[in-house]
Amino acid sequence: MNTRTAVEIANRFWREVWQERNPDAADHLVADDFAITSGGRTIESREAFKRWATALLASIADFRFDVVESFQNEAGDRVVTRWVVTGRNRGFMGSPACYTPISMTGTAVLHVREDGLLQHNWVERSALEVQRSLAAAAHNLF
Template sequence: MSKLNGVHIVEAFWAAVWQGKDFDAIDRFCVEDFVITSGGVDVRSRDSFKAWAKQFNHLITDLRFDVIETFQNDDGSRVASRWRVSGRNNGMFGLPPDQRAVSFTGTAIWQIREDGKLMHNWVERASWEAYNALNVGKSV
């Protein structure tokens, strides 16, 4: 495998899809049988991922996506990224869409094919902390 600039590929994806809200860009970046594993649950296929991303974006009004850091293995086929999402609650965790501020961090590990296409993304978010922040004063 030739060396990829995986950091560049992933950060271009972040810029187009999450920062630019261009969900059709998923077609350019991801293989057709793309998989995102979010919280241990697999979403399979590029089209299913696109629907998942749109739904996630809908749950946070004015979603802002900030990259904290991104780095890769030696050949660029694996990339790790830390990031922060912020915005206003539009129904996260099944809570009422009260438009209160929400912010949480997360990590993503990417598998990148030799041609630079994204194959798999494993994502973990600080969901417990975000839920508790939105659910202040309620027993959990």
């Protein structure tokens, strides 16, 4: 697989699943046994990912996903993307829905298979910082 194709596959995933807020797009973008490792846990299977993504999208009002940059390894089977999610809290990470603004940065490493399907997504995100800001905002409400 050439490296341009791998980045295009990753960008299609970001666009269709996250920017268009359509977890069902995973049906044609990821393998049946796709896994995502995020927030210290691994969600295994395409169907489990779709449920997880649906819940995440529901927890952030006015959800927006912006790609900062993407690049790949020489073999073209790994794509790294830096991204930013913004929106308002509607229960993110189990917090009370207070509609406080959220801004979360992250880095994802995607494994792209030879057939063009995504196999795994490893995510590091600034969720702890977001959780702290939401806790501070909730404290100020009372």
